[in-house]
Every structure is written in C-alpha cells, then in structure tokens.
Amino acid sequence: MKKVFSLVFLSTLLLVGCSDNNSLTESHVVEAESTFSTEYSPNPQVPDDRTLMEIGQTVSDEKGEATLEAISQIGDTFEFGLIRLTIKEMKQIHLRPDYSLIDYFHVLTHEEEFDFVKVFVEVENTSTEKVHFAPIAKMKTNLGEEFDWHEDIYLEELNGELLGKEVKQGNIGFIVHSPDTLEWILLDTSDIFDKDEKKIFNSQEIKLSF
Template identity: 50%
Template sequence: MKKSLGFLLLPSLLFGCSDKDFSTSSPALAQEIESNYLDGYGANPQVPDDRTLLTVGQSIKDAKGEATLQKINLKEQTVKVGDIKLTVKDTKLIHLFPDYSLTDYFHSLTHDEEFDYVKLFVEIKNSSTQKVNFAPIAMIETNTGQKITWDQDIYLENLNEEIEGSASKKGNLGFIVDTKTNLEWIEITTSDVFDGNEAKVANAKKFRIYF
C-alpha cells in the first residue's frame, strides 16, 4: 500500500472530530460471536493468522512467527462518518515473536525482536453512489498516552484508500503498542471523508474500545 495519502490531514482530525463514545467495558464471550464476517478474508503475508485466537494465553505458530493472545474484545462497534459505515468486528492485543525472515519488515517500526500489537478487524461500507476517500484509523491513542498514526499499520491491506460507491471492504489493521503500563483502552480517530474532488464531505469521528 502506498504510504502517501494526501487526504489524511491530521490537523483537521484533531480539531474537527466528534467525541461520541462507542465503547464497551464487557467483552462478549467468544462462543457467542458469529465469525462469518471472516468469510473470504485471506491470510496476511506478514502477520500470523489470528482467527483461532479466542482465549487469553492461547498461542499459534506458523511460518510468520508465534502469536499469543493477551487481551480480546469481541463486542462489535459501529460508527457512521458521513456515508461511511465503519464496523469494528474484533479487537485483540497480541504478543508477536516474528520469524527471522520478517526482521527487516518490522525493523522500520521497532528494533525489538518481539513486541505487542493491537489488531482490529474492520468492515467499511460506502452507502453513497460516489467514490470517496476514507481511512478507518488515522490515529490511535492509548490510555498510557501513546499516539500512533495510520502509517504505522503492520498489515497494509489497502483499507486506507478510496472506496467505490455502494462498495464495501474488510480486513485487519494493526499497530505496535507500548504495554509497559497496562493497556486498558484505545481511542480511535478516523479520517475525514473526502469526495473524488478531494473536498471534505464529513468530519472525522472518535471512539474508544476497552479491554
């Protein structure tokens, strides 16, 4: 994915956002969650497939490394940003020990051999008939004060790009986080929504997800 998205203007995000809270403090039980939202999703080439990680402490290991689930929130959350409907299907805190072959890939983001990251599976739907530009996560802030911008995403699944009219897309976004202090919540700021002429048609939104 190209990392030069001109429509992601952080100053407008920081001063033009809604503070409506779509948070939850009681994650749903894994067995109560339907997983059909994962249908058609292909495994990421850089990060282990976490679909079977549903119990804290559970680990998986494949050619991309070993991942251990630290925290999970399976409470679906939805926010509307203009004609965009953004739904967070699941949120996980995962400890990753990447395979040696991926050292160079993660080197630009961290020098640690193993690290924790927050992963969100999202679905984006454009209810208008016009193509728009939208990023589901322009910035993440944690309860520890860490701020992480969209360009530090480790999945790179082309979710921060234009979306055609009456179209939808889904996939993962992930960000390396500092967990020296207990991670209790993350606050997500979306991008604004821009039309095909790069004119802003909807302001960004903020919402929190609790672990």
Template identity: 45%
Template sequence: MMKYFFGIVISIVILTGCSGQHQSAEANTIEEPEYLADYVANPQVPDDRLLQKAGQSTTDEKGTITLKKLKQMDQTYTIGDMELTIQDVKLIHLEPDESLIDYFHVLTHEKTFDYIKMFVEITNTAKEKRKFAPVALFETDQGEKISWEKDIYLERLNDTLEGSQSRSGNIGFIVKDSEQINQFHFTTSTLFDQQDKKIAEAKKIEIKW
C-alpha cells in the same frame, strides 16, 4: 528387566500419542467467527483467526503469536456516508520469524513485541466514490500516539471506496507498556468525496478493555 523397560517406553509413547490427539481434537473444535470467513491471511503477520481465548498461541512460517486479551464488539459507527464496524479487538504478543525481522525493524527495534489489532469493515453507503481511512491517529491511555503510517498490516483499508463498496481487514499497531493499557482511542480520517470535498468530520472512538 528389559521387558519391564520396554513396557514403560511403550506406555509413554501411547500416552504421548493420546495427548497429541486430544490437543488436535481440541484445536479442531475452535471455530473462526463468521465475519472472518472470507479473510485472506496477511503476508507479514501470523493468522490469529482461531485465537479466541487469552493464552492461546499459534505458529506458522511468519512466527508465533499469543493472544493476551480479546474484546468482541460488532459495533458500527457512522461517519457521514461511511459505516465503520469494529468486529473485534485483540492484544497479541508476536515473535516474528527471522525472515521478517527487517520488515518490523522500521517500526520497532525489539525482537518480540505486543500489538493491538482490530478487525474492521468499512462500507460506503453513498453511490459515489468516497475517500476515508478508518484510523488516522491511534492513542493509548499511557500517552503513546501512533499515526496511520505505522499500521503493521497494510491491507489497503485507506484506499478509495467505490459507491456501495465494502472492504474488511485488520489494522494493528505495535504498543509499549501493553500490560498498563486499560483503554485506547483512535480518530478516523475526515470523509472526502472524489473531488476532495469534505463530506463529514473525523470521529473519535474510544475502546476499553
């Protein structure tokens, strides 16, 4: 009887080990997109680079995130001398670590929440400095309006760009009624030179899931 019992236990251990190895092997086959190769992980938001299919989750010291929707884009928009490329758009559910609750508390009172994020690259094609913000105002088709100050990533994408300089990173906004959102749009800032002279008008960009 005892031999039979230990046989069952050993079988369970072996099966569990094989299952774990399978999951690890599967995770290792996921490759991050090339445009994310040089991205440095954000200090407040978990790294989502390997989340490439809806339902995938990952956990690190900043919390747990689950990918709900993904739209690959690789689309470039021109605003005067500025090129704005949107590489991907994701809807993500975040359960932040307790150490970061205060950071998000100024943006939401919910302990867990959804946010829409975009990975973008901006390039100043002029030889002179330019002042530009990829997102000045973010709006969903559910009537929610969010200003650039509420970006959860704060990756300095609004800083002045030197001539011929490029910068890439994430922009993300906490949203309500995420399951009802079918599309959203955002308006860039106006493009200015280093003397604050207007170079180009803001552009409105619409994205549908």
C-alpha cells in the same frame, strides 16, 4: 478493488481529519443494503490470529508465533456521513516474528519479539458515489502511546478510495512498547472526502475498551 491514496492526498486527509471531531459514543443498528465486498485474506507479514479467542492461546505458522494477551469482541456499528464503520474486535497480541520478517518490523522496533494492538474493522461506502476515507487515521492508548497510519504493521490498504457500495474489511495494528496490558484505545477516523477530494463530513473519535 483496492486502491491507495497518493501520499500527498492521504497526508492532507489525515491532518485535516484530526481536527473538528464529532465524537461517536453509541452504536447504531442500520439496515443492510446491496453492496460488493472485498473479502479478507490472511496478512503476509503477521500470523493469522482468527483462532485466538482465549487469553494465553498461541498460534504458529511460517510468519512466526502469536500469543493472545487480551481480547474484546466489540461488534459496534457507527454510521456517519456516507460511511458505515463496524468495529468487529480488538486484540493485544505478543508476537515473535519469524527470522525472515525481522527486517520488516525493524522499521518500527528493534526488539525481536513485542506486543501489538490490532483492530479488525469493516468499512462500507453507503452511497453510489466514490469517497475517500481512513477508518483509523490516529490511535492513542491509556498507556500514553500514540500512533498514526504510518506505523500500521498490517498495510492492508483500508485507507483510501471506496467505490460506490464498496465494503472493505481487515486489520489495522500498532506495536506497543509498554509491557502493561492495555485498558482502552482512542481512535480517530479521517474526515470523509468526496470523489473530487472535497471534505463532506468531519472525522470521528471512538473509544474502545478491553
């Protein structure tokens, strides 16, 4: 089941989530529990890049043409508060969107083709209680660019409500304007809020390298 925060609550969550960070610097091996999962489905705006595993590979479909510029298979799992967050992979992709989708991307860029960085994540509520959480509230890169959740091109509803034992997985991606290859990104999660919208755990800062 997927639900979305109201803009008012999500904005508050993200603003609070950027302060008082507890930095995560190592992955944690955790025991699997009984959960229910929201399976990932291909995005309606961005080509499915799951077959892109080597730099220079290209995939084309009705949504456009995507070429892999950089990839990092991460696979690190972080557990904090009631959240278990797995960063599965990070990619830099050059996208030439189909003409029918130009208007969709024009909100963020006027270029007809561009690079973007994307992170594939899995987020799990380890408790039986409903929580509110955003796996990537803000992101910055070594190229000096900064993004927040408003600029996510995937819009796969990963931010927001997680029911007890619920697992969500999907992509979060941001258009980068520098022509250079990324070396690393620094992402901030939101704080974790309980079912009554009360903060129960601080936001986390995670650095990912190509």
